[in-house]
Structures are given as structure tokens and as C-alpha cells.
Amino acid sequence: MSTRIAVAGASGYAGCEILRILLGHPAYAAGDIEIGSLTAGSSAGTPMAEIAPHLPELADRVIEETTPKVLAGHDVVFLALPHGHSAAIAEALGESVIIIDCGADFRLRDGNAWEKFYGSEHAGSWPYGIPEMPGHREQLAGATRIAVPGCFPTGATLALWPAVQAGLIDPVISIVSVTGVSGGGKKASVGLLGAETMGSLKAYNTAGRHRHTPEIIQNLSEFTSAPLSVSFTPVLAPLPRGILTTATAPLAAGVDAGKVRGVYRAAYANEPFVHLLAEGLQPQTQSVAGSNMCHLQAEVDQAAGRLVVVSAIDNLTKGTAGAAVQCMNLALGLEEQSGLSRAGVAP
């Protein structure tokens, strides 16, 4: 009997990217998974032909309303909703359904941090979907509740946890992440118009205001008991997809380039979706577009006494929907890589 999958929030970029990946999943081709209800809020009633013209296989599907009733009867439910909606849906659907939440609701374990950044009551926390973080893959295998990480925390965490864990740095970290515009979502907005974003670069939610800041801190704090400080600045750039993260921090005493490279090589030796580039090469987002990969380079700036790590991901794939399907594979006991491309669509 095939696994029946629903996507709530199927009108947005994350929801559609989940569907794009599922349509290419070998288990879908084999009839082992099945795409069930596609739901949304104000788009309910709209044909997918209008919502997602890039998915002709779903052209005749019609968006339903996001309600527990519509979502019931599925084995896996992806949630790609504005924050604040997941808890009620999860409760209504019950424990046996696998719920994979691309929203923020269950990412933070610290209720104070949640309230400070989201201004609402903390719903709790679920197993956190970066399988490449030591200890997490095990929690995700067979889980029925999974919080998919934010796009910026994914790029930043994969860039930094090996350094924090190995004590390569004094964890006073400065991060600048340049992102494509799909990160802003698919809702009418003047600030995200093509005319406002093409040909322009703009920092936003600066000086610690971005909601992904506490999530980055939470992730890295798993690897040190030392006080950890993160300055995070997101920059909007004129491309549809991709996040390039540059992270720097003071080198710990005695750390040199060889040590850095050794630590990163060991950390990711067996990770199919993290690619440490050869020395002299730098990550570029084009190389990971549409793929579930994170490309990485880690170097020592001797003169400045700093570690410099650069990572590239596709914000919609490894940054959201690809991670969600990777987690689904783990939850269902499928092969973790299944349906997830390691090749980017470049140029």
C-alpha cells in the first residue's frame, strides 16, 4: 500500500518545491508514494496549472483549503505555512501521522527566545532536521514530528559546527548571508518586486533582528559550553534561489590551515549532501541550484587571525524542501538520498 502525502501550503515556494522533488522521487515513480491533498489558504479553489505552471503533471489538481479534515487520511503531511498554525493541525491529525513542518513553530527549544523573536506563545520543539549535525540523524530516523530548519541556519550551521565542536575558533562569530529573493516567499509585496530587487543589493533585519539568529545560536551551542556570540546580517541579492554564507571568527591558538582542513574533511567525509571543495575553489550558489547540496570551503586568514568559512546552498532545496524530503526519507525508513539531486542546475 502506498504512502499518501499531503502538502499544506502548496501554493507557496516551499510547498511547490516539495512537490517538484516528490514528482522526481523514485518511490513516486514506483507507486510507493502518492501525492494526496494540496492545500492552502486564500488560494483554495485555484487550479495548480495557475499556481505551479512548472509542474504540468499536477496541472489538473485544485488547491483545497488547509483544514485538519482535508489533511486527515494521509500518512505524511508537509506543513509549509506561516508560523502559528502547526500545533493545532498536528494535534488534530494525531500521533500516527508523520508531520514535517517547514515553518518555524517547533524549531526553537528555548521558549524565551521564541517569544522574543516571534512574539507569540511557544508551541514546543520537535526533532530538528539537519541530519548532518552529529546526533540528529538518529533522532530523525522514524520520527513522526520533524521541524525543518530555517534556510539561513542550515547554511550557517553546516559552515560552522565542525569548527565549534573542534574548538578551532573563539565562538565570537560574524555571519553575512546573501540570499536570493525566493526566500521572501510568494506573496504580493512592493519591496520584493522585480523592479525593486533586480540590480540591487540590500541588507535587512540587521543588527540581530532576524528570526533565524536564535536558531543559529541554538545549533552551534550544541557543540560548546563556552559563551557563544553570533552577529548575523542577511543581504538580499538579485537571484531567484541560493544562499551564500560567509562566516568568520577568531582562530583559537595553534590552529592552522591543515588542522582546519582536517576537521572539515573528517566532519563531512560520509555526508552525501555536503561537499568540501578542493583547496583554491570557492562555493557558488549556481552549483547547488535545485540540488540538496551544501558546498563548503574553510580557510585560515593568517593576517587577520580568523577562520573564514563560506557555504552555498539552494534556499528552497537544502534550505527547505530538500531537507524536508531528506527528513521524510529518514522518517519513513527510505534511503536518505532518495529523490534528492546532488547535481546542480548550472548555469
Add this chain to the structure above:
Amino acid sequence: MSTRIAVAGASGYAGCEILRILLGHPAYAAGDIEIGSLTAGSSAGTPMAEIAPHLPELADRVIEETTPKVLAGHDVVFLALPHGHSAAIAEALGESVIIIDCGADFRLRDGNAWEKFYGSEHAGSWPYGIPEMPGHREQLAGATRIAVPGCFPTGATLALWPAVQAGLIDPVISIVSVTGVSGGGKKASVGLLGAETMGSLKAYNTAGRHRHTPEIIQNLSEFTSAPLSVSFTPVLAPLPRGILTTATAPLAAGVDAGKVRGVYRAAYANEPFVHLLAEGLQPQTQSVAGSNMCHLQAEVDQAAGRLVVVSAIDNLTKGTAGAAVQCMNLALGLEEQSGLSRAGVAP
């Protein structure tokens, strides 16, 4: 025993796109096809990690020189070379090897047209790789020599042959095709620099000078004995991939919107890679990015008395490498759709 595949011209965009598609081909996953030699000219000796950082699976491969000796011993050889090189290689490799030429050498049947546009001796012609043109799929099945069509002729031909065949138009056709910059190839050039192409639109090879003009005429001439005239203008636009073709021609007497829609619906009813959009929707290149699809809309401009057809393809996929793999599938007797995505990477 697995089918061994070589790619000559693996350092360019077409060659790398063939590799990207092959890496995701089910026959590759199953071990039934195998990626053999990757060759090029001046890039010989360069690791693929530098040439194609988006294909980490091939990172450790090194480009070899394009010679018959290196290419010998493969069952399928893709050629993605500048024109003028295919004939000698084909002869050297012998009749039993399947050769799929992404270059222009064997596309034109008319030696005079070849000489006028390419200024060299005509090499001949091979079965022409648009399976969606009536009669062509049959020629491609089991073929050992295949000429992959040019990117512009693919978009224009799929847009127009049903109208020519059904006599919907007086075939005095005006075509404007707007293309992304990867169509210009991966060679150092001032005119194709990012700074020259971003934020700009430019027509080029205007007034019938583009080499794809005689190929479009050849294709459409298969469907009419009437004299056929084509005005073709390519326009370079600031996006990496995609061709949007607008074709107009005077309507034949008595043709209305219903008739037009009926003809196009019938023409493509069973074609997996051509998607006639619902009325009111228009093709966009984003929807087909990275996919092997052609999206189409055909309409009647009553006031102007013209048929207006718009098609969208990805120049590197359906326009080149996807078509090449589709042809390989036919040549090898695999399922035609195998390894070729119908979903675009959007946004």
C-alpha cells in the same frame, strides 16, 4: 553489460548538461549506463571539479583530449563540439557506435544552405532529433547517427509545424526568439560578460543572418509545398537559460480560435514533452528550466488577422542536451522519457 557513454566537448554548457541529465538517469542509477571518457580541446587535463563544480559526483574525473582514440570503445558518443569536427570523428569511430551530434554539421539536408550559412563543405545529414515532428520518432528509433537540432529551431518548430501542416496560416512567418545567455557558449568573450548582458536586451544576427534560419525553414517545409518565408530575429536577454519564441503569420481564410486550438491539441495530445497551456495562460521560461518540456500557447489575433504562437523551452535541455538524451533513449530502445524531467526548477 552496461552501455558505455562518452561526451566530447564535456567542458562546455551542452556537454555538462548532458552529464547532469545522465547522472539522474534511472539507467545510470541501475548501472545500465556508465559514464566513460569526458573530452575537450584546450581544457584537456583539467579536473571536472573546476569545469563543472555543480557535478560533484564527477569532481575527480579529468578531461581528456578529444581524439578518436579516446572516444573509441564507447557505445554512445555525444558530440558537443564546434561545427566542422563531427564527420571525421564519426568516420573514425565506425558505424556500430551511436553518435549523437549536438553540433550543426549534420542538421541541414541542403548543401547550398549549409555552405551559405557556414561557409564550409557540407558533411551530409543525419536523422534529425525532434521526435515530436511527425515521422521523426520512427527514424530516430534505433538510429546510430543523430543530429540534435539547434535550440532556436526546436522552439520555433514545435510552435509552428501544426499550423503549417493544418494550413492554418499563410506561411509568411515572423519569429522573434528571446534567449538566455548560456546559448552563447562557455568561452571567454567581452560581449557575453555579465556586465554587458545583465540589465540589457540586444538583438543580434538580425535580418536573416542567424544560422538557425535555414534549419527552421527546412523543418517547416516538411509540412507544406507552398513557398515559405521566415523572418527570424534572436534577442539576447539577461537570464542564464531559456528561449521564449513568439511566432506570427497571417491566418488562412476561415480559421478561428477553436480550429487553432483543436489542431494544437491534437498535435500534442500524446507528447509527454509538449504542454499546451490552458487558455488564458502564457508560457514562461522559468516553468521549463532544467526540464525537457516545451510549453505552448496558440491564439488568434482577430484584429490583425494573425496566428500568434508562443513557446518556451530551456535552451540547454529541450533545446540541446535533453533532446540529445531523448534521442539516445530512442536509439537505445529505452523508454523515451527516461531521465528527463517534466518539472521545471521554478522559481
Add this chain to the structure above:
Amino acid sequence: MSTRIAVAGASGYAGCEILRILLGHPAYAAGDIEIGSLTAGSSAGTPMAEIAPHLPELADRVIEETTPKVLAGHDVVFLALPHGHSAAIAEALGESVIIIDCGADFRLRDGNAWEKFYGSEHAGSWPYGIPEMPGHREQLAGATRIAVPGCFPTGATLALWPAVQAGLIDPVISIVSVTGVSGGGKKASVGLLGAETMGSLKAYNTAGRHRHTPEIIQNLSEFTSAPLSVSFTPVLAPLPRGILTTATAPLAAGVDAGKVRGVYRAAYANEPFVHLLAEGLQPQTQSVAGSNMCHLQAEVDQAAGRLVVVSAIDNLTKGTAGAAVQCMNLALGLEEQSGLSRAGVAP
């Protein structure tokens, strides 16, 4: 005493572009013109620092509401409003105020065409602001009511009127205009999001539906009594500014390249804002960005028997705001070129 200028619709792209040009106008530097009220609808009360951060000189100005009362007391009023608002404002302001309307209301002389395309009552017509069309400069000099042309009609008309007037073509014309996204205006919209428009090309308002079609026909009809047919297709491309228009039509008997070039050279010999490129060069929108120029090339496609004309303008400058200031100069009796750049901001 200085000339006092108001801009209604100062929150939109056209309004802001008028302001950008006025701020660089020599008469502004000399104190001979003065920027008065800046008005809008829902943005009333917003500081210009937020609306137009690119105009720091106006940062402390605040948008007022668009009412006749606010606009009264100015010598020149630019209207950059949605259609349907100009007539009432013009009447309220009275005959002595120079009103330059960037909207569509007074462009069409044919009430039936207006009603068919705009679906409302026809307001009438005003002197039409393409000074380069024979006879128009004279009507604009000293005028107190001016209709600024649409952006597409400007590019198409400058490309074609010399050919129509000189009888170079059979006026059965096919036009494809590729445009940057600022043409869609500055209002919240999903379809014009950066993520929807970057990396994509899309035709829209195809098959004669675009409202600029009757305006193009009206303009060209001034130069022939023969029946004239225009097929017009706009295509949206990923750049902020610029329109590249390709127009083709069957050559009249006996017309050759020399004749074509002679006609165009004569037509624009004394026009400061139309630049006929040297043979072999093609217009590109980058070259005219931010300038009031139209770059042109006109060629003969002998094999297809067609004239091919390509024009490039900046849709916001020569296509709207630059034309508006050019008309203001004529209306006020200033030097026509004053404040209008002939140099594009490239790359």
C-alpha cells in the same frame, strides 16, 4: 519668478523618474524651476525618504494627497496616475496650468478604440508627446495640455513611422517588444515579484490585447492612407528598465538596403534623441538606460523580403518621464534637450 511644478503620482516609478530628471535639470539648478507638491493616493503621509531613497535631496518631503486643491497654485502639473483620473483634475486646475499627463486618458483620438480597450468613457485627446513625429513638435510648443505616449508606442513608432511614411513597406506589421519589469509599475503583485520575473521570460496581453496596440496603430496611421495592420506582442524580461522592439513588415517593391538607410538617416538627421546606429551595430537597452535616447537599426532581410527595424529605449525615460520633461521644455519654451541625458548609464 520660478516655475512651480507638482507631480501627482510621485510614489510610482514614472513620478519618481520625473523628479530624478527635474533634480538634474539646469533650470532647477538655476532656481528657475521649483519642485512643489508631491502627491499620491494611499501613500499620502509617507516621507519621500521611504518612497524614493534614491533621491536624498527630497528625503524630507512628505507625500500629500492627490486633490485639485493640493495641485492648485502650480504652473506645471505632471500626472502619473492610473487612467480615469486626469480629466477631472485638468478641469479643476483650469486652462492656464500646463498639464502633462503620463497616463493613457488623452492619448487616443478614437473614442471607440478607447472604449474597446479601456472599457470606460472617452475623455478626449490632447497634443501627443512624440516631438520626433512630423508635425508634433509644433503642436507641443507652448501647449498647456499634453498626453505623454505609452512606452511601447514610443519604441514602435520611432522604429516605424519613417518606413510607413516613405512607403518602404506594406504596412502589415509584426511587432515584438521585450520590456523590463518597471513597466509593470510599483504596486504589490505576485506576478511581478523578483522570484517570478528573474530568470524568466513571459509573453503577456498577447494576440492584440495590449492597450498600447491602438495607440501604435493611431500613430502609424498618420503616415499612410492604406489599411494598416499591427500584431503586437509584449514580452516581460528580467531587467529593471528598457524596451527592445523588433518590428518587421514586407518590403514594398524595389526597396533595398540603401533606400532604407537613406530614409532613416533623413528622418532622424536633426533629432537629438534618436540615434541611428552605424551599419553592423545593433541597439541594446543598456546603452540608453537612464537617458532620453532611442537607438535604432533598420535593415533589409532579403531572403524573407522584409524590413527589420530594432529600437531600444528606456521605458521610464524616453518611454515616459523623459518624454514628459521633453514636452515640458517645449511647453515652457525652454531648450528641448534641457535636463535630458543623451548618455546611458552602462554597464
Add this chain to the structure above:
Amino acid sequence: MSTRIAVAGASGYAGCEILRILLGHPAYAAGDIEIGSLTAGSSAGTPMAEIAPHLPELADRVIEETTPKVLAGHDVVFLALPHGHSAAIAEALGESVIIIDCGADFRLRDGNAWEKFYGSEHAGSWPYGIPEMPGHREQLAGATRIAVPGCFPTGATLALWPAVQAGLIDPVISIVSVTGVSGGGKKASVGLLGAETMGSLKAYNTAGRHRHTPEIIQNLSEFTSAPLSVSFTPVLAPLPRGILTTATAPLAAGVDAGKVRGVYRAAYANEPFVHLLAEGLQPQTQSVAGSNMCHLQAEVDQAAGRLVVVSAIDNLTKGTAGAAVQCMNLALGLEEQSGLSRAGVAP
């Protein structure tokens, strides 16, 4: 008698941008400055119509060869050449000619830093062209030798010197500058092709390798005697023009948001080309495109204990050619702002 100006390197982006600005300079309109020889290396003999189609006023000019003989007889010579050529030209032209060098040759005062980063003999140093740095305007007034700063150092220095001077930070600084592709220059290159750069973000010259690093350190060192460390990472983004710089450093004890704002407000109160944005707004490169402005925001990230400063400039204008003309104005005793726009070409 008018001032005669030559541009050496007129075929590149910096040289053409100087020309674009000069063509709009009031002194040019008044006949007080005159554009003399335009020279280059391999482009000698090429008409400007091909080199710079955006400057129709110079279309009939032809590029001459860059030799002292051709450059002799001018009052002002702008050099926009690869490094290593300026010293010999300057010597040959003699002391009375004003030489404004957009290259790197005379920027660094420390010969060791020069040799480490440029690998050649140090030519010396000239007055350094950031008039907004305390003390520099005075040196530039009437100077006959001027070193125009690098584009990245301009954005970084304007962002940081007030903080360093006022002791707001512990000067252990982390800088990430995202730049448009015109910074890479106008020479044939695979890495800067449109297809490689559109849709992609890439860090380069990471870990202290970029040649602008010692220039940033030199500039900031003028304002502190404390040891100063700079980690600098440039990121290439898909836009033609613009640099967005994010700089962070640990706050000194007792520094709060009010103090920061006060320092920056005071630093730039009288600077026409530096615009400190209102609180809550962030710089964007679109706002400064084609202008000589630097837009700035300076904030306190309380949780991270860091100062965060973001600046936006146009790399070709304030970052190169605009600064060069600003310096020329000072050297010639013209009004400093003359010919330099404060309004950006947005969107």
C-alpha cells in the same frame, strides 16, 4: 581657455564612466572643459561607437594608443590602466599636468604591503582621493597627482572611519562586501560570463587575499594607534553595478545606539555625497546607481555586542569614476559637487 582632458584606458568601464560623467559636467556644457584624446592598448583604432554605444556624443571618436606623446598637451589626464603603467606616464608628462590615477599604483604608502599584494616594485604614493576622510580634502585641493581609491576601500572606509576615530569599536573588524560584476572589468573571461554570474553568488579572493585589504587597513589606521585587524571577503553577485558592504566589530565599553548615531551624524553632517539613512532604513545599491553617493546605516547589535555598519555605493561612480571627477574638481578648484549626481537611477 578651456581645460583639456585626456582619458587613458577609455575602452574600459572606469574610463567610459569618467567620460559619461564629464559629458554631463556643467563645465563641459559651458565649454570650460574639453574632452581630448581617448586612448587604450589593444583597442587603439576602434571607434567609440563600438566601445561605448551608450555615449553617442563620442560615437565618431577613435581610440588612440596610450603613449606619453598622445597624452601630452592635456591639462588633466585620467589613467584607468592596469597597475604598473602609471609611474612612467606620470614622469613623461611632467609635473604641471594633473594626473588622476584610477589604478592602484600610488594608493599604498607601505612598500612592503605593495610588494606583498602586487608582487612588483613600489612606485610610491600620491594624495589619496577620499575627500570625506578628515584631512584629505585639503591635500586634494590643487593637487597635481591623485590616487583614486579602490572601490571596496571606498565603501569600507566610509562605513568605518567614524567608528574607529571615535573609539566606538575594538578594531577587530569583519567585512563582507557584495559587488556587481562590472568590478571585474571589461576583458574576455569565462568566469565573468553572464551565464556564470547571473543566478549565482560566489566569494573570491577570500581569507585576506584581495588586494584591497591593505588599502582598507591603511585608511582605518589613520584613525587609531591601536592594532587593527581586518578580515575582508568580497562576494560577486548578479548585478552590473553596486557594492554593499557589511562591517561589524565588537563595541567598545559603554557605547550605545545613541552614541553611534551621534558620531555618524556628526561625521557626515556636511558631506554632500554621504547620506546617513533615517533609523529603520537600510542602504540599497539601486538607490546610488550612477550617482556619486554613499548611503550608510550604523546600528548596535546589543545581543552580539557589535557595531553593524552597512554602506552602499556604485562601484563605477563613487567607487571609481565619480571619485575621480570629484578629485578633479578639487584639483582644478571647481565646485566639488559639480557634474556629480546625488540622485540614483532607480529602479
